[in-house]
Amino acid sequence: MDPLILSRIQFAVTVGFHFLFPPITIGLAWLLVIVETLGWRRNDQTYVRIGKFFARILALTFAVGVATGIVMEFQFGTNWAEYSKFVGDIFGAPLAAEGVFAFFLESSFLGLYLFGRNRVSKAVHWFSALMVATGSTISAFWILVASSWMQTPAGFHIQGGRAELTNFWDAVFNPSTLPRFFHTIDAALIAGAFIMAGVSAALILKNKEVETAKRSMTLALVFGLIVSLMEVFPFGHIHGQQVARTQPEKFAAIQGLYTTQKGAPLVFFAYPTIPPPQLRAPIEIPGLLSWLAFGDVSAPITGINEFPPDQIPPLWPTFVSYHNMVLLGMYFIGVMLLGLIQLRRRKLWENRKLLTAFVWSMPLPLIACQLGWITTEVGRQPWIVYHMMKTSDAISKTVGAGEILFSLILFSAIYLMLGSLYIFLFLRETSHGPEPASRMSFSSEAKEVLS
Amino acid sequence: MDLNTIWFVLVGILFIGYAVLDGFDLGVGVLHLFTKGEDRRRININAIGPVWDGNEVWLLTGGGALFAAFPIVYATVFSAFYLALMLLLFALILRAVSFEFRGKVESSTWRTACDWAFGIGSLLPAVLFGVALGNILRGIPIDKTGSFTGSFLGLLNPYSITVGVLTLVLFVMHGAVYMAMKTSGEQQRWILRWINPAWIAFVALYLFTTLATFFEAGFLFQGLLSNPLFWVLILLLFGSVLYVPVATKAEKYFKAFLASSIVIASIIGLVAVSLFPRFVPSRIDMAYSLTIHNSSSTPGTLGAMLIIALIGMPIVIGYTIFIYRVFRGSVVLSKESY
Numbered sequence: 001m002d003p004l005i006l007s008r009i010q011f012a013v014t015v016g017f018h019f020l021f022p023p024i025t026i027g028l029a030w031l032l033v034i035v036e037t038l039g040w041r042r043n044d045q046t047y048v049r050i051g052k053f054f055a056r057i058l059a060l061t062f063a064v065g066v067a068t069g070i071v072m073e074f075q076f077g078t079n080w081a082e083y084s085k086f087v088g089d090i091f092g093a094p095l096a097a098e099g100v101f102a103f104f105l106e107s108s109f110l111g112l113y114l115f116g117r118n119r120v121s122k123a124v125h126w127f128s129a130l131m132v133a134t135g136s137t138i139s140a141f142w143i144l145v146a147s148s149w150m151q152t153p154a155g156f157h158i159q160g161g162r163a164e165l166t167n168f169w170d171a172v173f174n175p176s177t178l179p180r181f182f183h184t185i186d187a188a189l190i191a192g193a194f195i196m197a198g199v200s201a202a203l204i205l206k207n208k209e210v211e212t213a214k215r216s217m218t219l220a221l222v223f224g225l226i227v228s229l230m231e232v233f234p235f236g237h238i239h240g241q242q243v244a245r246t247q248p249e250k251f252a253a254i255q256g257l258y259t260t261q262k263g264a265p266l267v268f269f270a271y272p273t274i275p276p277p278q279l280r281a282p283i284e285i286p287g288l289l290s291w292l293a294f295g296d297v298s299a300p301i302t303g304i305n306e307f308p309p310d311q312i313p314p315l316w317p318t319f320v321s322y323h324n325m326v327l328l329g330m331y332f333i334g335v336m337l338l339g340l341i342q343l344r345r346r347k348l349w350e351n352r353k354l355l356t357a358f359v360w361s362m363p364l365p366l367i368a369c370q371l372g373w374i375t376t377e378v379g380r381q382p383w384i385v386y387h388m389m390k391t392s393d394a395i396s397k398t399v400g401a402g403e404i405l406f407s408l409i410l411f412s413a414i415y416l417m418l419g420s421l422y423i424f425l426f427l428r429e430t431s432h433g434p435e436p437a438s439r440m441s442f443s444s445e446a447k448e449v450l451s
Numbered sequence: 452m453d454l455n456t457i458w459f460v461l462v463g464i465l466f467i468g469y470a471v472l473d474g475f476d477l478g479v480g481v482l483h484l485f486t487k488g489e490d491r492r493r494i495n496i497n498a499i500g501p502v503w504d505g506n507e508v509w510l511l512t513g514g515g516a517l518f519a520a521f522p523i524v525y526a527t528v529f530s531a532f533y534l535a536l537m538l539l540l541f542a543l544i545l546r547a548v549s550f551e552f553r554g555k556v557e558s559s560t561w562r563t564a565c566d567w568a569f570g571i572g573s574l575l576p577a578v579l580f581g582v583a584l585g586n587i588l589r590g591i592p593i594d595k596t597g598s599f600t601g602s603f604l605g606l607l608n609p610y611s612i613t614v615g616v617l618t619l620v621l622f623v624m625h626g627a628v629y630m631a632m633k634t635s636g637e638q639q640r641w642i643l644r645w646i647n648p649a650w651i652a653f654v655a656l657y658l659f660t661t662l663a664t665f666f667e668a669g670f671l672f673q674g675l676l677s678n679p680l681f682w683v684l685i686l687l688l689f690g691s692v693l694y695v696p697v698a699t700k701a702e703k704y705f706k707a708f709l710a711s712s713i714v715i716a717s718i719i720g721l722v723a724v725s726l727f728p729r730f731v732p733s734r735i736d737m738a739y740s741l742t743i744h745n746s747s748s749t750p751g752t753l754g755a756m757l758i759i760a761l762i763g764m765p766i767v768i769g770y771t772i773f774i775y776r777v778f779r780g781s782v783v784l785s786k787e788s789y
Contacts, residue, residue, distance in 0.1 A: 066507070078533050089522065092522055096516045107505045111778075120777055396526075414544060
């Protein structure tokens with residue numbers, strides 16, 4: 001077998017699996033900041049219990065995220081040594097900054113948040129929740145800086161066969177960093193909202209801690225609708241416009257624009273076939289893509305036909321993953337809106353079908369994240385650094401196919417086991433629900449008496 | 452001091468931070484394999500529960516800093532040690548989830564499985580870090596293009612394995628001293644029984660390894676005796692090694708822990724002083740070695756990184772100390788414990 005294919009599969013498997021967990025962590029962490037704020041400022045025990053309950057899920061998710069995240073940092077060196085040598089002068093810095101500014105913050109304060117409730121003041125405890133959320137968000141920022149630089153490299157020149165940094169801030173805030181950051185962070189907030197909504201809906205359906213679950217459900221719905229709307233506009237829109245400007249072949253591939261056109265249509269559904277590349281049974285609105293991308297219904301958009309065939313990304317996976325991501329994004333808005341409407345009409349708590357839909361929707365934002373990631377990474381191919389270095393030139397020369405196959409099998413086996421255990425423990429943990437109010441209030445009263 | 456030297460020192464400090472902090476919780480993990488009884492095992496886990504994650508970040512940051520400051524070293528060494536690093540990653544993955552998963556299910560089979568994952572997941576990294584260090588010290592086969600020409604089995608040479616065992620006993624001693632601070636009564640008496648044997652094994656292995664290094668990698672000693680830093684570190688090492696059993700006997704466990712931390716720091720310091728200005732010596736020809744100059748990033752990157760480190764690390768050290776202070780003292784199991 002080919003070491004290149006094996007290394008690519010291994011990278012896809014390890015980063016794909018890892019990327020299931022950070023969105024939940026980031027989303028839940030910010031929701032917990034809201035919950036802890038309400039619990040602390042209003043001195044409301046219901047929110048304190050919600051906080052304790054979802055903090056347990058946060059801890060579980062965080063552990064798997066950390067465990068699988070270490071692999072990522074090592075893999076650039078182990079499997080992509082030529083890449084690491086070529087970009088080390090630029091690419092290493094964001095990873096180190098992520099450690100210094102983010103990993104220390106989130107993991108140190110997570111310990112304090114989870115175990116320190118009775119050891120520090122309420123203000124410090126609240127602050128630790130805020131630092132977990134801030135740390136995980138800064139972490140996402142720096143890793144997306146690194147990732148964005150591969151998409152739209154900036155702030156460097158080529159010297160002695162490698163990319164050398166010329167301007168730190170240009171490299172950090174390269175053209176795709178901010179659009180990608182907001183789009184991804186908002187996706188994480190959606191993931192958190194759906195986890196909170198789904199877990200709460202399950203509790204209501206099972207008639208466990210219903211009054212508490214209604215509170216967390218309401219919070220998740222309001223929060224979820226806002227972030228779902230923002231994901232499409234402005235964040236998705238801005239990110240799309242940026243791709244159209246900075247990576248036209250990727251834009252053409254994900255939109256299914258195979259020939260250059262004026263007044264390009266926005267394709268909602270189609271089945272792409274290759275070769276020659278064409279869309280079967282498309283449902284489209286003429287001119288809309290040109291308008292969305294360049295603000296002009298008749299603006300010309302370059303099609304795949306204008307690029308050298310060896311420099312375009314795979315067409316089928318980019319089109320399909322992008323369109324399904326958008327479809328899911330529309331679903332998130334729809335179901336959150338429906339939930340809120342039902343809530344206002346006071347029908348939500350009896351609407352078992354909708355509550356069940358929320359339970360089953362929990363994994364969907366994670367699938368949307370995966371699809372988005374496939375769109376962006378596959379859309380960059382055949383380059384590892386856009387227009388600078390091909391993926392095929394980036395692998396470690398000294399590592400054999402047998403070694404990679406061995407590690408790939410081991411990673412797959414471990415991740416299969418971890419994934420199953422995570423789902424098992426997640427369901428087990430959430431099925432208990434928050435601890436009953438009576439025990440809580442007794443223990444806090446007891447503490448007051450003691451103090 | 453040029454930026455390359457500064458970064459050599461800073462990467463060294465990050466590795467010291469990792470070895471001192473994760474060193475004790477790897478040691479606790481190894482001792483966990485021998486700990487009997489559910490309550491005592493839970494105390495082990497909860498003694499490191501709030502801090503292990505932050506400790507492991509030192510490894511991530513050290514790796515990131517190595518990548519940023521010395522990308523050629525990072526790329527060459529990480530791809531050369533491929534299988535060893537994969538084993539390390541599997542161990543760290545199992546270990547990380549074992550804490551979190553263990554307490555979630557009331558079943559002795561489940562908990563035993565998690566205990567094993569924790570123990571083996573601690574033992575394997577402790578040994579592998581030492582094996583990696585041993586290989587760096589004796590040099591790895593790097594040809595004139597800077598490519599590694601050796602094999603996985605070549606990394607498992609007797610010298611490096613000896614360094615691996617040395618690291619293991621050092622971390623066990625360090626972990627035992629840490630647990631002495633975190634326990635009381637019968638469990639503390641049990642843990643104290645580990646310190647002296649681990650100390651004796653460490654001293655014996657350290658002397659043996661130093662002798663072996665003389666034959667295996669004599670070049671490391673060139674010019675060393677005339678370097679004042681070497682003598683400072685040697686005195687620090689000997690002083691702190693001797694102080695560990697003294698402080699333990701006097702029941703001053705925090706001081707013993709500081710001493711054992713200084714032991715680790717001064718050993719890494721000695722390694723750095725004897726390697727400098729090389730990072731990875733080549734076994735094929737010393738001229739092919741990766742040095743702090745031929746394998747570094749540009750001054751621009753090193754300068755930008757230095758600013759990041761100078762802003763970030765004082766803050767990190769500040770809240771790390773704060774959090775350790777919050778959790779100081781013996782472990783008391785509560786509802787929120789693992």
